[in-house]
Amino acid sequence: MDKEASEVFYEGEDKTIFSGSTQVIPDIKYFQLSRENKKEFDEFYENNDIEIEREEHKAFTEWFYECWKAAQGHKMNLPSYFVIHDHYKSLDLRANKWISDDEKWE
Numbered sequence: 001m002d003k004e005a006s007e008v009f010y011e012g013e014d015k016t017i018f019s020g021s022t023q024v025i026p027d028i029k030y031f032q033l034s035r036e037n038k039k040e041f042d043e044f045y046e047n048n049d050i051e052i053e054r055e056e057h058k059a060f061t062e063w064f065y066e067c068w069k070a071a072q073g074h075k076m077n078l079p080s081y082f083v084i085h086d087h088y089k090s091l092d093l094r095a096n097k098w099i100s101d102d103e104k105w106e
Helices: 037-070
Strands: 081-083 089-092 096-100
Touching: 037 081
Parallel strands: none
Antiparallel strands: 081 089, 089 096
């Protein structure tokens, strides 16, 4: 994304450059809830949303950072960040520390 939060995609022909979407974590199981179970789930989620969100963010951040390291992202001479949608902080992948949006665009 750029400074205006617009998506930036590579549209060239080089097959070694990926741009798009993919299944993120293939070993995650997905379930369809019945209407009865959905109400119970929604109540549980509402009562525990802060803890659940914190754990979700932690899991995705750790997973993404490990993938970035395994892909040797540090060898690219580009700034690299991981951000949770609609959050104001980004993980600077090179420094492995959280920074504000203001710091990111300085």
